[in-house]
Amino acid sequence: MLKKNLFTGSLLLLALATQAQSISPTPDQIKAYTSAWKGERSADGRPKVSDAILARLKNISMEEAWGVLRNKGYHNQFEGEWQLIYPDSAMTGRVVTAQYVPSRPDLEALVKETGKKEGRVQTGGTNSWPIDVLKDGDVYVADGYGKIADGTLIGDNLGNSIYAKSKRGVIFYGSVRDVEGLSEIKGFNAWMKGQDPSYIQQMMLTNINTPIRIGRAIVLPGDVVLAKKYGTIFIPAHLVEELVLTSEVTALRDEFGHLRLKEGKYTPGEIDTKWSDVIQKDFLNWVNNYPGKLPMTKKELDDYLKQRNY
Structure with missing residues (x-):
């Protein structure tokens, strides 16, 4: 029994080590996360809910969406108490997730080396990497662990790039800078926990398109988000x-x-x-x-x- 447990533990460690050597899961791994979805997928494996459904979702109230998910057994999909640039704006889209953590030199070196091997840009910070994978209809959702000062994941330069690629805004459990500049990007909006004039410091990206926590909610890559001034709700694609x-x-x-x-x-x-x-x-x-x-x-x-x- 001990040998069996040790063998099982070794397999788990090997799996974790293998995943740790890439910034994003493979398309097959993302398909495993979202196996209940039977429709079209993006090249990276994420479910691709149709634009027509995304448009209809905009008209759904938060309470109605929340009620359907609760009845399906999904109790941890809502997060509220956001700051918005434009409070009366609603947004829907297909989620691209990003995980940030406090900086640690040895891990940061590994992340940058891994990114280099994967062909990710080496100029600037790793906080640009999630933006590089965005497509039209995607929403960049990041866990910035609630950091406000020195935790600003984007300013107006990156904001312009995000909107150019996705025609959407962002949802950050963290902060942004240059809100005045961001507010001038027509069509862009941000759901954030705060804003600060500081630059991002002492925090690092670890993963793109892995399951993340956004406050009370768990979010998977390819989830569809409904975001309004009343809150955000992250909906499994198959529902x-x-x-x-x-x-x-x-x-x-x-x-x-x-x-x-x-x-x-x-x-x-x-x-x-x-x-x-x-x-x-x-x-x-x-x-x-x-x-x-x-x-x-x-x-x-x-x-x-x-x-x-x-």
Whole structure:
């Protein structure tokens, strides 16, 4: 038994050592992290949720998204209490993760040597490396372990590069500098824990596209993020489409319920419980004659309602 445990331990150490010799996991390793996703993937292995779903997700409330994830058993996907450059802006995108830690000379030397072997740029700091991998629709999400002074992961130069590559902003459990300059980048936004005029010092990048912690949340590469002034929620890729449709239907039901309550047609008790056959038929008739444009296709809605019994 002892020999077996030692052998198992040796294999684990070997696996950790192998992973430690690269800045990013291989595409196959990222696929293993996100094996529940069955759709298209980026070249680096991350799930590639469609732009159409990302656009629809922007209209979903934080509470609706949170509720769907909780019902699926995902209890650790939300983080709040952010500072934003533009508080009224919403952002969705595919996550690229980065992990930062306090500097340590021996480990920093290994990281830089590993990056050199992988062809990563050697001029400037390693905090530019995550930016180099960004593609359109990606959101750069970094764990800067809450460091504010001397923990500024980007300024306006890197901010311009980020937006040029991703057409998105950033989410940092840490800080930024040059907020005035960042605010001049049209379309860019930052969710951050603080801002400071100092330059990044005594901290280092260790990994790109590995699982990271953002406050209360765990985040995987290829997760989809919904970011608003009310908080950020990190959604496993394989749940995004279902979450969007479920939340859209919930919003329609709420709209219908509020309308009928204002009209006095039903009591609060009738609306705030499982609906009777009469109310369900009324809802379906209301949906069929919906005055605006439904967020989903009629087929999506019909298929969804067939599987639910409200």
